[in-house]
Amino acid sequence: MNQPISPELEPGLPLRKITHICYGLFSLAMISAGIFGAAAVAAVILAYVKRGDASGTIYASHLDWIIKTFWWGLLWVALSGLLTTIFIGWVTALVALVWIIHRLIKGWLALSGGQALGHGY
Numbered sequence: 258m259n260q261p262i263s264p265e266l267e268p269g270l271p272l273r274k275i276t277h278i279c280y281g282l283f284s285l286a287m288i289s290a291g292i293f294g295a296a297a298v299a300a301v302i303l304a305y306v307k308r309g310d311a312s313g314t315i316y317a318s319h320l321d322w323i324i325k326t327f328w329w330g331l332l333w334v335a336l337s338g339l340l341t342t343i344f345i346g347w348v349t350a351l352v353a354l355v356w357i358i359h360r361l362i363k364g365w366l367a368l369s370g371g372q373a374l375g376h377g378y
Contacts, residue, residue: 272307272316273368279304279323280365287358301327315373322364322374330357 270278279300286297304320311317333353340346367374 272311272314275303275307276311276316276319276323276368277365279320280361280368283323283327284361284365287354287361297327315371316368318373318375319364319368322360326357326360326364330360 282296282300282303286294286300289296301324304323308317308320308324311320330353333356334350337346337350337353340349364374
């Protein structure tokens with residue numbers, strides 16, 4: 258009988274390591290204050306590519322979490338950039354950055370504990 262292969266037994270990098278790489282790349286972009294912004298883009302691309310492979314595993318929720326964090330974070334940082342013309346943008350940018358960092362920490366800790374994430378924003 259052909260039984261489905263566990264995502265951890267597939268050839269290549271296991272999904273757990275790939276998810277850690279996504280969190281690491283995204284965190285690198287945040288720690289470098291955007292100097293390595295391409296790392297966040299790479300994290301999101303990797304998350305999109307591996308999302309199908311992770312379907313039905315706890316890693317799917319983490320990859321979705323990373324994708325949502327990227328797009329919502331990009332939206333709020335872009336809006337904050339526009340709002341700097343009326344000086345409130347610096348406050349909203351700080352809030353957006355704290356929110357992104359919070360989500361990265363929360364997600365990475367859940368991954369390290371072997372837990373899936375909820376669907377909250």
